[in-house]
Amino acid sequence: MDKLIRFFRNVSFLVFLGVSLYAYAFLPARVFVFVDEGERFMADKGVFFYTALGVFFFVNILIMMVDFYVTKAGASSKPATIWLASLAAVLNLFLTLSVAAVFAANADLGFSGDRLFYAGLILIVMWFMAFLFLFRKAGTRARNED
Secondary structure (H helix, E strand, C coil): CHHHHHHHHHHHHHHHHHHHHHHHHHCCCEEEEEEECCEEEEEEHHHHHHHHHHHHHHHHHHHHHHHHHHHHHCCCHHHHHHHHHHHHHHHHHHHHHHHHHHHHHHHCCCCCCHHHHHHHHHHHHHHHHHHHHHHHHHHHHHHHHC
């Protein structure tokens, strides 16, 4: 299970970079990032691209630092490491869907990019619910063994 989650995390790195580069190549020079009550926030595509990369790397480095700290602490580091790797994979997928949503909104693909963004939020909620279910299941199993 550990290798599968780490594989998914590593693939999510490549997918994010691929989607970001594709979006950068085909976005117009000025990109609107979001619409807030009739107002558009415009940015250059370079600023959008490098900001997305910066957020992506910041999130992943932060998760790796927490993983390093948890591993150094040694207290049940295997489940915590797996949890952090899956968190990184889910957040990477969310960031990928967010970049794809901005691309879809600017590229006139015939559908709203909001759906992609909300799909990412639903994925995070489902991951959190699955984590709670597995945590509760593991806690029940540990109590039964005592």
